[in-house]
Amino acid sequence: MKILLNKVKQHQVVLIFIFLLFTPFIVTNIYYLHLLNISLIMIILAIGLNLLTGYAGQISIGHAAFYGIGAYTSAILTIRLGISFWLALPLSGITAAFVGYLVGRPTLKLKGAYLAIASIGIGEITQLVMTNWTSFTGGALGIKGVKSPDFLGVSLDSDVRYFYLLVIIAFLCFFLTSRIINSELGRAFRAIKEEEVAAQFMGIDIARLKVMVFVVSTFLAGIAGSLFAHLEGYVSPYGFGFNQSIGFLIMILAGGLGYKSGPIIGVIILTFAREFFRFFNEYQLVIYGVLLISIIVFMPSGISGFFDKLMKRLKKREVSKHGKQHSEA
């Protein structure tokens, strides 16, 4: 466990975990709990996307496609082939990661933002296939009747029960990526982000590592998609398009790129902010757009980055004050 957590403060994580265990008793409104479940699923995806963009500096503008591939894979495997959810879940991640590999392998060999461009194309093509290949994907109506998973005979068919499943998987994903970030691999990723050529000179196989991080992040997107399908009970092309891909990017940017807490804070704040903005009815999207531009202009390193810098500044001030008193005495 110690190695696993490494720099993440252990007691904090334990406290958060205990707090989360009691959340369903505090958040008794089913709608908000459902929203929280959706947020947890998006956090799983956002953690992967943050690893890709925040740490390795590669941009994917098509992550909703991998999310969708995961959701459809899980729906098709469990309904058409009758495979258990527990097998379909990793298979969804693997399918998404396989498509990710096919896209990433040729485009990440090149220097520059080719992945960003290719991922837009993949996103649109995936969307069109979902909508038009009716015999396989159910077309615009999608696939209904995706069953809730069973766990040791208990059906996780309520938002409360599903919440615990999501918390556990989200924590596992968080630990997995934290471990990557703190390892030699994570340092290599950051080196690629800072200066690709220098990283190459230091003996880092940048193409291989970029593909690797992209595969990990698409795997997580696939897992998130599968969890989404079994939470909602159906899949449809709606919600896996360009706008959703952009939505994920906005979340990790607002949360703070390259901060472990970034994706978590970004997802939760933006999900609930959008709920709050519903009170403004037809003005909600205007406010959302303006808020987004303001965050980028005034908090370029996101909410986590903003508070991180604030804390550092406060600490510095305290230290310098302390130092002064010391010298006076």
Next chain:
Amino acid sequence: MGINIFDLLQVTIGGVAMGCIYALMALGFTIIYNALRLINFAQGDMFMLGATFGLTFYVSLSFPFPLALIAAGVVVGVIGMVIERTVFRPLRNYPLFNLIIATIGISITIRALALLIWGSQAMSFPPVYGDKPIKVGQIILLPSYLWVLLISVMFIILLQLFFTKTILGKAMRASAQNRNAAFLMGINVFFMDSLASAISAGLGAVGGILVAPIFFVETEMGALAGLKGFAAAVLGGFGSIPGAIAGGVILGLAENLAASLISSTYRDAVAFIILIGVLLLKPNGLLGKKAGDFKA
């Protein structure tokens, strides 16, 4: 296949006409990229604004069509200038990723405002081009596509003349090529940025109003058009002006041919299949030198 040479010619002309619209969009992406080094995902919304403003000018204010076209272009151009001044300029030295997301923020805001002004209903634009097909021998041509072709080619030529013959156009190219040197030569590079943003927006708007009589006008219409314009720019070589024009025309042609020869179901996929094909085979595009030289 029941397709003869005359049908093929019709399809070709329709494809080239749509291709010219994509070329206008691609030019919008290119010009703003050359000046500000950013990929402007609000370009599609300029296309939408062109159509909606065009509708207001032509129908509500009963301007003649050519005037409505120019008025829509100018109004959206001014909007482009305002966006440059208020959002792009303060963000000048930020990472590309932040800039991209900022353009998406602009896109969301514009689309939401347009929804407030024009509503979510799809509106139809009066058939200004006339709807009587023109018969040349055995070929039947729709006048709308001919007009779109004619007017967009005219705009592309005007733009070329602007860039090659006028002092202002040359100054813009100089500042795109080497900002510091241009600045030292006394060119107001900040004004060039504003101008680039205005021209990009205006070109998008012209594209929007030109196709408005063919399709419906709605606030979501810019999304796909924007992405296809982007695909055209990548195909031609991102940052290259002749590339953007060639990319647009090839894309429009390929799309129309694929739709009529293969299947119209995946018509919209053609652009993105080409996009990925280009990245695999010739990542710098047809005419680009260092196309993908933008860094995250």
